[in-house]
Amino acid sequence: MGLLRVSRVGVVVVAAGAVLAGCAQSEDPQAKKDAGIAAAKAAAAGQAALLKTKMAAAAKVHANELGEIPVIMYHRVIDKPSTQDDRTPKQFRTELERLAREDYVPITAAEYVSGRIDIPAGRHPVVLTFDDSSPSQFDLDGMGVPKPGTAVAILQDVAKAHPGFRPVATFYVTRDMFGKTSPEEQTEMLAWLRDKGFDIGNHTRDHKSLGGKPEKQVNAEVAAGHELITKLVNTNPVTLALPYGNQPSHKDWALKGASGGVSYNYGGVFLAGYTPALSPFNKKFDPLGIPRIRSMDKTGDCVKFCSTAWLDWLKTNRDDRYTSDGDVKTVAFPKFKSPFVIKRYADRVLAY
Template sequence: MRSPIPLTKIIILANLVVVAVAVVVLLVLPSPSAPPGEARPGASGASPSPPSAAPSPPPELPSAELPPPITASAEFARQVRANEAGAVPILMYHRITARRLASIDRTPAQMRKELERLARDGYVPVTAREFATGRMDIPAGKHPVVLTFDDGHSSHFALEADGTPARDTAVGIIYQVAVKYPGFRPVATFWVNRHPFGLREEADQERAVRWLASRGFEVANHTWSHPNLPSLPKKKIVEQVARVEGLLRRLGVPPSETLALPFGAMPRKRSTVQSGKWHGVSYRFKGVFLAGAEPSVSPFVKDYNWRAIQRIQSNGRKGECRKWCSEYWLGWLNKHPHERYTADGDPGRISVPRGLRGSIRTNRGQKINAY
């Protein structure tokens, strides 16, 4: 392994009762914009209503904000056993379905169980963008984990009539775990193709991606039609990436800083998936992600390669997953805590045991805090 949150009492009481009844009615009645018979995911295969835009999270949803940073001394870093040269698990999910149709699918129960395990083990989610840019400003003593979802499937995100994420979607499950474990930050990265979250109309797509982006989630590039990039000429590869980038910009999200390669397949001309321009739309990434099969090294170490970042498939320990998927690697990291990234809580310092000082790149701008 590489080092790798009054008039009278009667009138007042009456007003309170009226307000309470009105609130209950608003919560129970379906959204007036929802078509009759609209159902949430998992209800006889019906599609959920398109997500609605909202400028800020409803009070019942946990915030993605991080706690204020601290200043970490060498002694403090020693106390929390900080090691920001350690390995980071970047988990890869595809469809979240009640019935698994492929080996890479996960059921809602399986995903919920895995996220709860992460929460209990002290992991705090960060986005792929935060990882690739070295902005993993999580609390001291905690470990970053990157939750990534490929293909923008409808099981990743949909809203109920009351505006909350559908229970068995990826976003719904993330929020449920964040409620149960307050230190579990509700963020993830969704790499989408031409129909984000199964939505066909751009107005619906815009509402969805804006809802997610306003709450700290990352929506980024996974190519237009999910082709096998090594089989395409350079111009077609650039087109595949730039078309999604153009779509995301029309939908109102920031330019993508990360890209997930379809099938994890790197084209022969690697530069085509790092930067390019097509019909006036340009892109330049800070992290290109593969599809497996081990934790990534820290973005602060010398052998970190932003052009080919490793991920781990979310899965059990059968067949090919016996030593390559999430259940195995999360267990391995628990048994080898000195190999795992542990934060110091200080964005201005990179804290490591003294013996790892030489593994840190010197061009990061942060002060190296060795103990």
């Protein structure tokens, strides 16, 4: 028993000596410095390898996140169009099917102006916007399902047939509110849209032109539309679509202001039509006047300036359109386009 005890003590002493020796070695300043340098070099090498991999992946899909984005403007979706802004359900479905085939992915106006464009690599964002809150755009049956033939129902149908084609859009609402008159019905409609990932934007309450109006009146019109939404669903709109596309005398009045205790501060103001919009990362992007494209076939003025014509142009000039690298945390583009990136996104740049 005594020998055994001595042996055990010896083992403990030897082990303790080894631990002490190890501690002494790990506390050596030079050793710690060398280990830190080695770790830093390994981390830098890993980052360089990761960057190289990301750049190769971006180049493979021809990523260009400084490119142009179609923001398409819709109004009524009805069987018998009576104005040039109306589309039939068939025409609307046909356009959505084309967008899906050509690798477009819908995003909301709020996502667009904030730069949260989270879509797969090689895909292109498209912003679907609906003005004036027509019942043909959205209505629900007694079970809370979008009624067949409405724009929302058609969008959901196309999304089911084309996985990855997000069923989202932005609705610029007015006091008409999809034909609903009671606050309860209006809240029901807006809450359904919000909860399904749709975006609700301000189109002013009364849809009056802001052109030529004094600042106080512009502020009052915009604030009234803002309050209309926030009182119903307690959700702040992020963007404004100008009634008739008419800008006020000072464009910034539509972007930021206050009236009657209601203030607004938007990420972007949308016009009524004309051309594709610039990337929010492009230094030429102007949040005070973002262009949209009217949905229409190639007829009359629309031979050049409406959705079919512009989608044809973007298909032909594919290097000019926005193509994602698949990473929402980076802004990827060919290196020669570097002069066009906004400086505040410099830490996200992936120039290949």
